[in-house]
Structures are given as structure tokens and as C-alpha cells.
Amino acid sequence: MAENENIARQAELLAGELFAEFFWERVGPTNHDWPCEAPEEHGVATHPCDVVYYYDEPYSAQRTYVHCDLKSYAKGSIKSLAIKSALISLGKQVSCADKSSAWQEKHAHDDVTYSICGLLFVYNHDGQYDSDFNTSLTFVANESLQLPRGKKVFVLGPxxxxxxxxxxxxxQRMRGKRIAELPSAEHCSYYHPQLVRKANLQIKKAKSATLETLTSPIIILEARDPKGSAQRKIIVFYSRAGETTAEFTYLIDIIRKYELLDERTKVIIKTLNASANSSPTFQKSQQQYIEGLAGTSTDLSEYVLAIKYEPISEIKTTYSSIDLGTWS
Known part of the structure; x- marks a missing residue:
């Protein structure tokens, strides 16, 4: 039993470390039960809560509370039936949390407009899972989650x-170098562009990466100069393989449309497990993009050429259940 508890705790530890880096805040108690608001419909007297995080939305004046179900599975335990069961349970939890005074007293702040969503966090603690996790989700029909209109459940797989x-x-590596490549967290935020139909309403307050951002292929970190100058550094984390010039051209175009190319901005694109030819492919995409700018500002061409491309080294975070047991 103790070993199982320590394995389960690995997901809790990793989630805490990850979401802190994306500027999420934890609120309320962890690992507790609270009364179900529809026991006959849901078939349970109580619901579990592993942990709740929150962040402020960039495009609306409201706060999002993320009610989490944290799973730590070995490779052989990540099966469709287990994922389906967890998602159905999470859907019921989110449905009840929205109308539960017990949940809100523990986790919601006073005088704040907010919404609640669910997150199923599936961590592969042995690091051996290599299947297509999305196939586990195809067996879950939306109607089986019993979510109220407008409510969402997200999934982060291995x-x-x-x-x-x-x-x-x-x-962390960039911050920890002898000559730091990034300033401390207080001078950083995740970038939310000014969209045509959605203005960024909380530029200073909403510095976190939203769930929509974390589940997208592009995550942008903006670092401001601690000395107060207008200079900034933009780190574009890109999850795709970079196999064609077309995808890099599209990425450069997004950076341009987000108005991140100017004389005060240094842009770096970082990828993981990229194609072996991704660096020369990116260079060709820069050249081709510039060719397409014929007749436009020469400054823009210089900004495009100045974009750096840096594949990053792979790491795997693992925990020892023995060590966790020692400190528990």
C-alpha cells in the first residue's frame, strides 16, 4: 500500500513542479473528498479532489480553477478502460464543483468571477509508454462525461x-547558466497575442500559460529586461518535428502576425526531438520567407534572419518510490 501511495505521489510532485513554472497557483487542500450534489445521478456520495490550481484568463475578466485528477501509471496500466473511467468520474466532479458550496468554500476566492474546468493528468512513471495515447480517448463519447454546457475537461497524456x-x-537551465539567458520569473510571462476578436484584457495580471496554451503546439514565453529597458526576449517552444520548410514558414508568419518581430526583440525557437535536418530546413524557410517579402520593409527581412533556432536536449523526470517513502 505504501509503495502505491508513493507511486501516486509522483504525479502530484511533477504536476506541482510543472505548473509552478507555467505560473499556476495552488489553492485549497489537496487529496480530500467533498459531498456529491447529485448522488442518485452520479452513483456516489462523495467526489475526490487531488488538487486545484488557478490562473487568470487573458481574454476575459475571470479566473479559471483547474480541478485535477492526477494519475501515475506504469506503461501496462495506461489502458482505454482506465482512462475512460477516470474521465467520466472527472466530468461528474466538474459538474458538481460548479454548484457545490463545500468545494467553493475550499477552493474559490471571494468576489471573483470564475469558471471551473477539469484536468486529467496521466503521468507514465516508468517512462516506457510509447503508444498513441490519443487512441485511449477515442472510446470516450462526449455525452458520457455529463458536463454542463460550457464546461470543459482537458487531458494531458504522457x-x-x-x-x-x-x-x-x-x-530552468537558461536561468541557471553562469551568464543567465533568462531573467527571474518575476520578469517573465507567457505571451497572449492581441487577437482581432479577442483583446487581451489583463496584460499585466494574466501572465500564466492557459490550458489552451499548454495543449497547443506553440508556447511563447516573454522575458522583459530587469533593468527596465524596452528590450525583450521571446522564446517560442514548438512541439512539431520541423520536417518541412512549409511548417517553419507558417511558424515565422505567426510570429510576425503576433507583432514579435522588431528592433527591440530577440526571438529564439526551441524544439524537442526535431527532425535531424530541422536546422538547415529552418534556415531555408527563413530565406524563402524573405524572398516572399519582396517590396516590403528591409528591416523585417533582418528581423526574420535574426530569429535563432535551437533544438533542446531531452530530459526525463523520474522519482524513486523508495526515496519518496523515506520522506513521507
Whole structure:
């Protein structure tokens, strides 16, 4: 039993480390039960809560609470039936949390407009899972989750967690170098562009990476100069393999449309497990993009050429259940 508890705790430890790097805040107690609001419909008297995090939304004046179900599975335990069962249970939890005074008293702040979503966090603690996790999700029909209108449940599988873990480690590595490549966290935030139909309403307050950001192929970190100058550094974490010039051209175009190319901005693109030819492919995409800018500003061409491309080294975070047992 103790070993199982320590294995389960690995997901809790990793989630805490990861989400702190993406500026999520934990709120309320962990690992507790609370009364179900629809016991006959849900078939249970109580619901579990592993942990709740929150962040402020960039495009609306509200806060998002992320009610998490943290799973730590060995390779052979990641099966469709287990994932389906966890998702159905999580859907019921999110449905109840929205109308539960017991849940809200423990986790929601007063005088805040908010929404609650669910997150299933599936960590492969032995690091051996190499199947397509998404096939486990195809067996879950949306109607089986019993979610109220407008409510969402997100899933981070082994591949996504591995990617986010490597982003977190790369950020820490850049900060920890003898000559730091990134300033401290207080001078950093995750970039949310000013969209045509969605203005960024909380530029200073909403510095966290949202769940939509964490589940997208592009995550952008903006670092400001601690000395107060207008200079900034933009780190673009890109999860795709970089196999063609077309995908890099598209990425450069996104960076341009987000207005991240100017004289005060240094842009670095970082990838993980990229194609062996990704570096020359990126260089060709820069050249081709510039060719397509014929007749436009020569400054823009210089900004495109100045973009750096840096594949990052792979890491895998693992924990010893023996060590966790020693400290528990």
C-alpha cells in the first residue's frame, strides 16, 4: 500500500513542479473528498479532489480553477478502460464543483468571477509508454462525461507531460547558466497575442500559460529586461518535428502576425526531438520567407534572419518510490 501511495505521489510532485513554472497557483487542500450534489445521478456520495490550481484568463475578466485528477501509471496500466473511467468520474466532479458550496468554500476566492474546468493528468512513471495515447480517448463519447454546457475537461497524456517537463527544464537551465539567458520569473510571462476578436484584457495580471496554451503546439514565453529597458526576449517552444520548410514558414508568419518581430526583440525557437535536418530546413524557410517579402520593409527581412533556432536536449523526470517513502 505504501509503495502505491508513493507511486501516486509522483504525479502530484511533477504536476506541482510543472505548473509552478507555467505560473499556476495552488489553492485549497489537496487529496480530500467533498459531498456529491447529485448522488442518485452520479452513483456516489462523495467526489475526490487531488488538487486545484488557478490562473487568470487573458481574454476575459475571470479566473479559471483547474480541478485535477492526477494519475501515475506504469506503461501496462495506461489502458482505454482506465482512462475512460477516470474521465467520466472527472466530468461528474466538474459538474458538481460548479454548484457545490463545500468545494467553493475550499477552493474559490471571494468576489471573483470564475469558471471551473477539469484536468486529467496521466503521468507514465516508468517512462516506457510509447503508444498513441490519443487512441485511449477515442472510446470516450462526449455525452458520457455529463458536463454542463460550457464546461470543459482537458487531458494531458504522457507525451504532452513529457513535452511540458522539457520546457520547464529548459527554462530552468537558461536561468541557471553562469551568464543567465533568462531573467527571474518575476520578469517573465507567457505571451497572449492581441487577437482581432479577442483583446487581451489583463496584460499585466494574466501572465500564466492557459490550458489552451499548454495543449497547443506553440508556447511563447516573454522575458522583459530587469533593468527596465524596452528590450525583450521571446522564446517560442514548438512541439512539431520541423520536417518541412512549409511548417517553419507558417511558424515565422505567426510570429510576425503576433507583432514579435522588431528592433527591440530577440526571438529564439526551441524544439524537442526535431527532425535531424530541422536546422538547415529552418534556415531555408527563413530565406524563402524573405524572398516572399519582396517590396516590403528591409528591416523585417533582418528581423526574420535574426530569429535563432535551437533544438533542446531531452530530459526525463523520474522519482524513486523508495526515496519518496523515506520522506513521507
Amino acid at each position: 507525451k504532452e507531460i513529457f513535452w511540458l517537463d522539457n520546457i520547464s527544464s529548459e527554462i
